[in-house]
Amino acid sequence: MKAELTAYLLGNLPEDRRETVAALLFTQPDLVTEMEALEVDLIDRFARGELGAAEAQNVRARLLSSEYGMDQLRVAEGFAAQARKRQKTQSRVRICAAIAACAMVLAGGAFTYTARQKAAPPTVSTAVIVLPLSTVRGDAHVAQIHAPQIHTPQIHTPQGEAVRFAFNGTEEFPAGSVAYVHTPDRGELQLPIRTVDRSFSLGAAPPAPGRYEWEVNAGRTLIAAGEFDLLP
Amino acid sequence: MKGAVHGRDRFELLLNRIGTPEQYEALRYRLIAYFRWEQCRDHEYLADETIDRLAQRMAAGTDIANWSSYALGIARLVAKEHRASLLREAKLMHELAQQPSHGIYPDIAVPADDPADLNSCLERFTTLQKDQLLRYYVGERGLMVENRRAFADELALTPNALSNRMLRLRKLLIHCMSAKRKERR
Numbered sequence: 482m483k484a485e486l487t488a489y490l491l492g493n494l495p496e497d498r499r500e501t502v503a504a505l506l507f508t509q510p511d512l513v514t515e516m517e518a519l520e521v522d523l524i525d526r527f528a529r530g531e532l533g534a535a536e537a538q539n540v541r542a543r544l545l546s547s548e549y550g551m552d553q554l555r556v557a558e559g560f561a562a563q564a565r566k567r568q569k570t571q572s573r574v575r576i577c578a579a580i581a582a583c584a585m586v587l588a589g590g591a592f593t594y595t596a597r598q599k600a601a602p603p604t605v606s607t608a609v610i611v612l613p614l615s616t617v618r619g620d621a622h623v624a625q626i627h628a629p630q631i632h633t634p635q636i637h638t639p640q641g642e643a644v645r646f647a648f649n650g651t652e653e654f655p656a657g658s659v660a661y662v663h664t665p666d667r668g669e670l671q672l673p674i675r676t677v678d679r680s681f682s683l684g685a686a687p688p689a690p691g692r693y694e695w696e697v698n699a700g701r702t703l704i705a706a707g708e709f710d711l712l713p
Numbered sequence: 714m715k716g717a718v719h720g721r722d723r724f725e726l727l728l729n730r731i732g733t734p735e736q737y738e739a740l741r742y743r744l745i746a747y748f749r750w751e752q753c754r755d756h757e758y759l760a761d762e763t764i765d766r767l768a769q770r771m772a773a774g775t776d777i778a779n780w781s782s783y784a785l786g787i788a789r790l791v792a793k794e795h796r797a798s799l800l801r802e803a804k805l806m807h808e809l810a811q812q813p814s815h816g817i818y819p820d821i822a823v824p825a826d827d828p829a830d831l832n833s834c835l836e837r838f839t840t841l842q843k844d845q846l847l848r849y850y851v852g853e854r855g856l857m858v859e860n861r862r863a864f865a866d867e868l869a870l871t872p873n874a875l876s877n878r879m880l881r882l883r884k885l886l887i888h889c890m891s892a893k894r895k896e897r898r
Contacts, residue, residue, distance in 0.1 A: 503785060504782070506785075507781045515873075516746070547749050549749060552891055555831070559832075560851050564851045668870075694842070696878075
C-alpha cells in the first residue's frame with residue numbers, strides 16, 4: 482500500500498489505479514494523514530539528496546509545485562543542513578576518540594571506558610506549572626503558563642471540571658477545532674475546543690500528575706503547542 | 714428565482730447533509746490535499762469551489778446517495794477544468810514570450826535556505842519538542858526507520874501516532890516560517 486501511495490504522489494500510477502487511490506482518499510479517514518507523512522518523507526529525502534534522478538525530478542515537478550511544497554522544502558533543507566553539521570561533529574569526535582584510545586594503549590595503561598551516556602533530563606524553559614491537585618480541583622485559582630509559544634494559555638479551575646485551558650489572543654477557533662493532549666496516564670487525547678469560551682477541558686476526573694504536552698488546532702491548522710508539568 | 718436556495722441557507726443544507734462541522738472540515742481538508750496532489754494551483758479556492766458546487770446540487774434536489782464519492786466526482790471535474798485553464802495560460806505565455814515552452818509547470822528552483830527563520834521558529838518550541846523534532850527528522854542517513862521505531866517505543870507510542878504528532882509539529886513550524894516570510898514582504 483505504501484508503495485502504491487508513493488507512486489500516486491510521484492505521478493507514477495496508471496490512470497485507473499490513480500482513480501482508485503483518490504477514491505480511497507475520500508473514504509478512509511486516516512489516509513490523508515498517512516499520505517502527508519509520505520509526502521514529507523519524500524521531500525526530506527529530496528533535500529538530503531537521497532533520491533535517484535527520476536524520483537527527484539518527479540518530486541520537483543509534483544510535490545514542489547505549490548507554496549505548501551516549497552515551505553516543506555525550506556524546512557527539509559534546514560533539517561538536512563543540521564544533519565550534515567551533526568555528522569561532521571560526530572566524525573570529529575570519533576577521530577578524536579580513536580586517537581585518544583591509541584595513545585592510552587601505547588602508554589600501556591588499562592583503558593576502561595564506560596560508554597553509558599547519561600541522557601540529559603528534558604529541560605523545560607518556562608512552561609512549567611506547579612499546582613497541587615487540590616488547588617486544581619477546587620480552589621479558585623488562576624495561573625499563567627509562561628510558554629515561549631505563539632500564544633499564552635491560561636489554566637484555571639471552573640466548577641465541576643478538573644482542568645480547563647482557555648486561550649488568549651485573537652484567533653478564531655472554528656467549529657471542529659481540537660487540542661491534542663499527550664497525558665501521562667491516558668495516552669494522547671483529542672479534545673474539542675469550545676468556540677464559546679475558546680477552551681478545552683481534560684475532563685471531570687482529577688488529572689494524573691506528570692508531563693502534559695498539548696497542541697492546538699484552529700480548524701485544521703496547528704497554531705500553538707506547549708507542555709507543562711503537573712506535580713502531585 | 715423563486716424557491717431557489719441561496720448563500721447561507723445552501724451552506725446550512727450542506728452541513729446538515731454532511732453531518733457535523735468536523736466532517737465538513739475533514740472533507741475540505743481532503744479536497745485541498747487532493748488538488749495539491751493532482752497538480753493544481755489555488756488548492757483552497759478549488760476545494761471551496763467543489764464544496765459550493767456540491768451544495769448547489771444538494772439545494773437543487775439532486776439525489777446523492779454518497780456525498781463523499783459525489784464530492785470526488787465534482788473535484789475531478791474541477792481539476793480537469795483547472796488543468797485546461799492552466800494549459801491555455803501556458804500556451805498564451807508561450808506565444809507571448811516566443812520561447813520554447815517547458816510544459817505547464819516550469820522547473821522550480823530550490824528556495825534559498827534561510828536558517829535564521831528555521832532556527833528562530835524552532836526557538837518557539839519547548840526544548841523537549843525541539844529535541845523530538847530534530848531527533849525525528851534529523852536522523853542519521855540509512856537508520857531513519859529504525860531510529861523512529863525506537864523513538865516511538867521510548868515514548869510508548871505507535872510509529873503512526875508518533876508520525877502524526879511530528880507532522881503536526883512540523884506544520885506549526887511551517888506556519889511560523891511562512892508568517893515570517895510574509896512579514897518581510
